[in-house]
Structures are given as C-alpha cells and as structure tokens.
C-alpha cells in the first residue's frame with residue numbers, strides 16, 4: 001500500500017531532503033513507506049522510494065549497489081598482502097571497502113549515525129589515496145611525515161566541523177577538494193611520466209565523472225523519475241535508481257584509481273606490474289617480485 005506521507009516535520013538542514021519534501025506535495029502520492037528502522041533521521045535523503053522493496057531495507061537498490069565497493073577491494077587487499085606490497089595499498093583497498101560497508105548501513109537504515117559511517121570514511125579513504133598517489137615515486141620505506149600530518153589534520157578538522165555543523169554541502173565540498181588533488185596528480189603522471197597509462201587513468205576518471213553526473217541527475221530530476229517509475233515494470237524501474245548507479249560507477253572508478261596508483265608505484269619499485277582480467281572481465285594487478293629478475 002502506498003501511504004500519503006510528507007517528510008518528518010522536524011528541521012533538517014539538507015538541501016536534498018528539502019528538495020524531496022517540496023516535490024512530495026500533498027497533491028502527489030507519496031511513495032515512501034514506513035519500515036523497520038523507523039523514520040529517517042539522516043540529514044540527507046535520496047530519490048529511491050523508502051521501504052518500497054523490503055520492510056527491512058529503506059533504499060534497497062541504493063543498498064545492494066554498494067557490493068561493488070565492498071567485494072572487489074576486499075580481494076584486492078588480500079592479493080596485495082599475498083604479493084607482499086606496501087601496507088598503504090592494503091589500507092587504500094580496505095578504505096574503499098569501509099566506505100561501501102558504511103554506505104550499505106546508511107541506505108539500509110537512513111539513520112544519521114549510519115550516514116556518518118558512510119560519509120566520513122569517504123574523506124579518510126580519499127586522504128589515503130592522495131598519500132599513495134603523491135608518494136608513488138619515492139624510495140621504498142620512505143615516509144612523508146609532513147603530508148601524513150597534513151592529511152590527518154585535514155580529516156580531523158573535517159570530522160570535527162561536520163559533527164557540529166551538519167551541512168552535507170560542507171562534506172561534499174571537502175570531498176571534492178580531495179578528488180581534485182587526485183585528478184591533478186593523475187593528469188600530471190600520464191602527461192609527463194607514464195603516457196601509456198592514459199587508458200587506465202582516464203577510464204577511472206571518466207567512469208567516476210559519469211557517476212557524478214548521474215548523482216546530479218538523481219537529485220535534480222527526482223520527481224520525474226519517481227513519476228516514471230510508477231508506470232514502469234519494477235525491473236525497468238530499478239534501472240532508473242541513479243544514486244545506485246553513482247555507487248556502481250564511483251566504486252568502479254575508485255577501484256580503477258587504486259589500480260592506476262598501484263601500477264605506478266610497483267613500476268617504480270621494479271615489480272613489472274601487469275593488468276589482467278579475471279574471468280576475462282574484472283581488472284586486477286599482477287606483479288612479479290623484483291628479486292626474481
């Protein structure tokens with residue numbers, strides 16, 4: 001049964017939620033249902049109709065789409081340990097897994113605490129990515145303590161401010177700042193150092209950027225998608241969950257970014273990296289030990 005329900009009346013500082021609340025006027029049927037985790041307490045909400053697929057999962061497609069951010073990087077971390085590569089890349093892979101797990105919990109519950117488990121690890125893992133990519137031409141066992149301190153300080157300040165000032169746009173801008181550093185460094189590497197890695201770097205960038213476009217498409221045209229989904233068969237309707245597509249594309253883009261960073265690093269350390277496709281479709285990095293040469 002579809003309930004006619006407006007958003008909770010308590011103030012929420014979210015632009016997205018305000019937008020949804022405005023589009024969900026009393027004239028239009030509200031498509032959200034009540035569910036196991038109670039009314040959302042997050043400061044943000046996404047276009048997918050709440051509890052429409054399962055009573056236990058608030059946003060079903062936005063939840064399961066996180067699997068791409070959880071499983072492949074988990075295998076990547078295991079392989080990195082097996083290959084005896086640097087711990088920073090194990091942390092990078094596991095950081096992506098942590099974002100996926102946090103995002104799974106957030107979209108499943110739409111509770112504020114779970115939102116933090118999704119959004120803060122985005123900042124932390126991106127900081128690890130920045131460290132890896134800016135230190136990929138340094139000697140083995142060298143550490144840039146200044147960069148480490150700056151990134152830890154940045155993460156600490158973002159966390160402290162965001163816990164007090166619950167403004168999602170602040171988080172988004174801080175995250176975009178970190179991504180911009182990655183984009184600049186990637187372009188530098190493929191322009192001046194390894195032009196043959198352009199394919200990998202620009203695929204990562206392009207896939208990530210397409211995800212960002214769809215993130216906006218989901219936010220801006222939400223009422224259009226919601227109306228269209230009512231007329232579509234459920235399977236086709238699921239394809240228009242553009243926040244889920246954002247998860248899939250940014251998950252893939254971030255994973256490819258780790259491959260690019262790891263390739264650059266292992267090449268520098270003379271490991272002879274190669275990109276292989278597991279089952280002919282999923283890219284992984286294979287390395288040879290430099291000692292065997």
Ligand SMILES: CCCCCCCC/C=C\CCCCCCCC(=O)N[C@@H](CO)[C@H](O)/C=C/CCCCCCCCCCCCC
Nearest residue numbers: 103122125126172176182183204205208209212250254257
């Ligand atoms: C050089 C290639 C770029 C690779 C970047 C890799 C960075 C990876 C770091 C962490 C992985 C995060 C993957 C995304 C997880 C999304 C989880 C999510 O949906 N969270 C939302 C809550 O569900 C959260 O509120 C969303 C925040 C969205 C922030 C978007 C900010 C804008 C990002 C700016 C992108 C600029 C792209 C420019 C590309 C040229």
Ligand SMILES: [Ca+2]
Nearest residue numbers: 046047048050
């Ligand atoms: Ca929703």
Ligand SMILES: [Zn+2]
Nearest residue numbers: 062103243247
């Ligand atoms: Zn999400």
